[in-house]
Amino acid sequence: MSNIREVSQLAGVSTATVSRALRNPELVSKESRRKVMEAVERLNYRPNMLARNFRSERSYSLVILTPSIASPFYSRVIRGVELAAQNRGYSVLLGDTRDSLRREDEYIELVETRLADGIIQFRPSESNSRIARRTNFPIVYACGCADTALPSVRIDNIEAARAVVNYFLSLGHRRIAVICGPPENPHSIDRLAGYRRALQDADIAEDPDLIVHADDYSMQSGVKAGTRIAELHDSPTALFCMNDEIAIGAIQSIKRAGISVPGDMSVAGFDNIDFARHYDPPLTTIDQPSDEIGQMACNMLIDQIEERGVSQNNVILDYDLIVRASTGPAP
Amino acid sequence: MSNIREVSQLAGVSTATVSRALRNPELVSKESRRKVMEAVERLNYRPNMLARNFRSERSYSLVILTPSIASPFYSRVIRGVELAAQNRGYSVLLGDTRDSLRREDEYIELVETRLADGIIQFRPSESNSRIARRTNFPIVYACGCADTALPSVRIDNIEAARAVVNYFLSLGHRRIAVICGPPENPHSIDRLAGYRRALQDADIAEDPDLIVHADDYSMQSGVKAGTRIAELHDSPTALFCMNDEIAIGAIQSIKRAGISVPGDMSVAGFDNIDFARHYDPPLTTIDQPSDEIGQMACNMLIDQIEERGVSQNNVILDYDLIVRASTGPAP
């Protein structure tokens, strides 16, 4: 592998000129530039980025901290991050934490040891997080909730959940159930707040039987929670699930119990994952602008890194209620 | 930020001793170790990995080259890669190529400029690839086909496809259709070969009408291809789809056309993505050991990097035929 010295010798200039010709061509005469480029070409020289990064004290990479890369929703946000990062010359390091704080800590280490310039955090909660204690590095929260003062990009979960329930109400539903994620999960808390607000505004008393918590946001948990909904004595006519996977699992249980969707019960999800429109029935859901969230979070993070100032932006993007065949008028 | 010199001064030893105490503690006396650790603790010293990597000419990171991270199957393989990488002290750089050769090239640059030590390639075909021309860096193909001489981890696609068709035959089906991916796609080629072999062995003449090519491996393309299957004059009683997304899209079209699955037509997929078991009907499919493929590919790559020898291993893992409710006896 050739280095900058060999290039400078072949080109008959100093290493400084080679460096300038490569990084800041405008600082160098046309003639020098030509000689350097020719030498680079002949030697098939590729700069050693390990040296460059070390010298410039920048890794030009970002860590994505996510509970699971294998989530249909998050993986789309990650694509957005990655696109924006590549456009600005940054690489993306995958930090699949598998919900383990130890693993998360290991990825935060990457920033502390300079292997990454900043973090995009998908986990909505700051509690127990090492990040909560040491926020002296660039970070942006993506897809989070209102509970962070740090820069973030997200939708308004309370309003979006409220929109779903209001839509049910407009169809004449009065007994509306909800399947949340885990009780302490910030998304669950916000979306449940939206559910409650909509019911209150419609003067409908809350029925604790209609509020079910799933163990997590998986289809499997949706199956389990859906079974409980299907077994209710006084059956609801509508069901709001806090993500599409839970909705899909729940519908499976509900159909299996002989309840038709949406004939007997309307079901809505959240996120608008690719599968939503291909399920049977196609799923009414909240569309989050996943790509845009990812790109914006990434650009905000890089701005933060490059200007070395901490912006306190909390960007709230629009969601869309997508109506499909899984919901209909109250029976 | 403190550096190694400050630590050495506080500990009263040389920087060499600090370095050794941190990387090869066994080379250093217990007493020195203690002093160093104490100083590290007091200064909250974190080694500058940018310097360490530069010095040791290693980035300790790998690039994953994938057409899309937002694929339910690949994202699970990626999780496996990431787990194995973290266990061995490597980071994973995301190379979502979006099927663009220009983007793929930019990621290969990372290896050429030392920012990555090797590549895990998911794209099965080598044609048009820069990799095909410059294979002088560590690389492992994951989930590929038989067409590479380079190290790889995969299942036997021909045999797996054959197993699906043989299973259809055992249920009494004789008119068996197939929806492939794009014609030039290596997975399509292999799986179609398996389909053909099974039919030949059963002395069933091939009917070109029953072989349909989808534009890609998406559900949307499955919908389109499924429509063509549903419109066939002499309807098949079984349909093999080359991945689960196509199968899901196809089933949607088929059901919409009034054909019951599996009553009138059995449908099978490939990959066993999470949604397969939650679809309606739950999907018969080929389970690929995604996590194991990812971990093994990663470990093979790191072995290659660290031993600096190119192993020519082609590892072929077992698949499983998972029978669910989307398939049944021929009508």
Add this chain to the structure above:
DNA sequence: CTGAAAGCGCTTACAG
């Protein structure tokens, strides 16, 4: 516009 030179923070052969 250009070059000589210092230096980024480590690691590692070498000598003791």
Add this chain to the structure above:
DNA sequence: CTGAAAGCGCTTACAG
């Protein structure tokens, strides 16, 4: 077991 010293390949203030 330890330290002094060289050096990895760049970048960049400095002087001209």
